[in-house]
Amino acid sequence: MAGPVFKQIAIIGVGLIGGSIARAALEKGAAGEVVLFDGNADALRRAAEIGFGRPAATIEDAVREAEAVFHCVPVGAMGATARASIGAMKAGAILTDVGSVKGTVARDFRSLERADIHVIPGHPIAGTEKSGPDAGFASLFEGRWCIITPEPAGSPDYVAATDRLAAFWTTLGSKVERMDAQRHDLVLAVTSHIPHLIAYNMVATAYDMEAITEGEVVKFSAAGFRDFTRIAASDPTMWRDVFLNNREAVLEVLGRFEDDLTALRKAIRNADGQKLFNTFTESRRIRREIIDAGQDTAAVNFGRDKDEKK
Amino acid sequence: MAGPVFKQIAIIGVGLIGGSIARAALEKGAAGEVVLFDGNADALRRAAEIGFGRPAATIEDAVREAEAVFHCVPVGAMGATARASIGAMKAGAILTDVGSVKGTVARDFRSLERADIHVIPGHPIAGTEKSGPDAGFASLFEGRWCIITPEPAGSPDYVAATDRLAAFWTTLGSKVERMDAQRHDLVLAVTSHIPHLIAYNMVATAYDMEAITEGEVVKFSAAGFRDFTRIAASDPTMWRDVFLNNREAVLEVLGRFEDDLTALRKAIRNADGQKLFNTFTESRRIRREIIDAGQDTAAVNFGRDKDEKK
Numbered sequence: 233m234a235g236p237v238f239k240q241i242a243i244i245g246v247g248l249i250g251g252s253i254a255r256a257a258l259e260k261g262a263a264g265e266v267v268l269f270d271g272n273a274d275a276l277r278r279a280a281e282i283g284f285g286r287p288a289a290t291i292e293d294a295v296r297e298a299e300a301v302f303h304c305v306p307v308g309a310m311g312a313t314a315r316a317s318i319g320a321m322k323a324g325a326i327l328t329d330v331g332s333v334k335g336t337v338a339r340d341f342r343s344l345e346r347a348d349i350h351v352i353p354g355h356p357i358a359g360t361e362k363s364g365p366d367a368g369f370a371s372l373f374e375g376r377w378c379i380i381t382p383e384p385a386g387s388p389d390y391v392a393a394t395d396r397l398a399a400f401w402t403t404l405g406s407k408v409e410r411m412d413a414q415r416h417d418l419v420l421a422v423t424s425h426i427p428h429l430i431a432y433n434m435v436a437t438a439y440d441m442e443a444i445t446e447g448e449v450v451k452f453s454a455a456g457f458r459d460f461t462r463i464a465a466s467d468p469t470m471w472r473d474v475f476l477n478n479r480e481a482v483l484e485v486l487g488r489f490e491d492d493l494t495a496l497r498k499a500i501r502n503a504d505g506q507k508l509f510n511t512f513t514e515s516r517r518i519r520r521e522i523i524d525a526g527q528d529t530a531a532v533n534f535g536r537d538k539d540e541k542k
Numbered sequence: 543m544a545g546p547v548f549k550q551i552a553i554i555g556v557g558l559i560g561g562s563i564a565r566a567a568l569e570k571g572a573a574g575e576v577v578l579f580d581g582n583a584d585a586l587r588r589a590a591e592i593g594f595g596r597p598a599a600t601i602e603d604a605v606r607e608a609e610a611v612f613h614c615v616p617v618g619a620m621g622a623t624a625r626a627s628i629g630a631m632k633a634g635a636i637l638t639d640v641g642s643v644k645g646t647v648a649r650d651f652r653s654l655e656r657a658d659i660h661v662i663p664g665h666p667i668a669g670t671e672k673s674g675p676d677a678g679f680a681s682l683f684e685g686r687w688c689i690i691t692p693e694p695a696g697s698p699d700y701v702a703a704t705d706r707l708a709a710f711w712t713t714l715g716s717k718v719e720r721m722d723a724q725r726h727d728l729v730l731a732v733t734s735h736i737p738h739l740i741a742y743n744m745v746a747t748a749y750d751m752e753a754i755t756e757g758e759v760v761k762f763s764a765a766g767f768r769d770f771t772r773i774a775a776s777d778p779t780m781w782r783d784v785f786l787n788n789r790e791a792v793l794e795v796l797g798r799f800e801d802d803l804t805a806l807r808k809a810i811r812n813a814d815g816q817k818l819f820n821t822f823t824e825s826r827r828i829r830r831e832i833i834d835a836g837q838d839t840a841a842v843n844f845g846r847d848k849d850e851k852k
Contacts, residue, residue: 420762430744435824450828463766464826464829473815479813509782518760519772525761
């Protein structure tokens, strides 16, 4: 491709994801220029210092010349940042985001009624348990899926804008998948939201056991619990918003999880070893599929070296 | 220390843990000689090929000259392997194990009525999701806790034997903790057994969702679910036995977990963002404690390099 995908992009919210997009876009030539805005002045200053792009004085100034505006704030704040800036966007620009929930974000964006703006919500499946601008790094999206949820029947201009946004993510190293927003929310409830909720809950349960000291839990955490605390260390605001905004799918999957757990509890109570063995054997088979699909490696360190901050 | 802690040890069961003890004991000079036995002739032959020690023709032959016999089989099989071999053990030898449940194993061992054998159950908190002799490696126990559950009031000989077993684990690089068997079982239910049960259950739930294809789950597993499948990939027989043998503590902790999850579900249903935020914030604090305690690192790859097979 000759030249960058977008001459200029705007990043609203310079945390782990926003900062990583900015840095990756500049390093990989996906954007000619990056303009930054964050409601937190310290984070904005820090992001500019690190070299994520040029800070703007106001959110309107940040989006004025951008061909694509990426809202990288918690899902619950997407509507407000879009509303505050959409009036300043130029005609034909792309309005997108990186939120973990797509149904409510799509609704919020489309309610803003600027027919000359292309609304294409997105969700890069990438991240670490860290947050803030210093957590950002250019290789975060390499080899990861990025889901975009365009309208099913768009104008030729809209389709062209969708293709450009997909090209942007591809340039950052992502594999792009197009999906219906509602389907996204159900799939992610299973692969991400409920696993996080359960991890948070397990950590809370451990610390509510008055018979066991915090020290004991910490000391013997390597036995499995440690992995749950890592998952449960993610940004609390981001996750609160995920559960408030993907309520329907989350409650549906959670109901299934609880039913299945009740069945396992009964198997334990009734000493039904065969039921336990069958469930555990099936889970092991699924692990094998994930490794075969290249989503993880069989190495004991999970091949996570590639995730590491450069 | 001059010379090995034990002149000869026997390893009954040459899987991940048994194989790793054998190799570590020889490499670090904790045992002068290692004799191996496994009911699976292929596994025994393979362990001998790898160089884990000298294979014995029968379980009795394996234990005859050993100063310490390590039963490294699933918890449900401990009683049988100990029963089959205790008659051949020499007076004053140590009978120990590596099982994840200590109450039932201690009961099984002590029911065998050989007053001249020192029964000292043990549990090294170490492992990977792999199993079989080829999974074993000498550094598995380095820096890890090993819990031993000796009788509270033992003879001077028994206390001396307990000290020798502790010295053996220390030579392998472990930190040794002495604990009551019942307390061990409750602590491990929290830090290990319930996290594993939940991970198994989450994987099963994902695959029971008829609205979502296996392909979608595998594809987007990196969003959190991947870590659950890793935990859920452990040996099914071992885990079946853990739940059958630690039923009381597991059901107690599981009840707490379910109550807490019900509270989170209500918070989601009622859109109680504050309750969600508070729970998530508390979990993050606990993660910090675990990192500060040196049980994990803040590195994005979790510092798991050190776990890797050499």
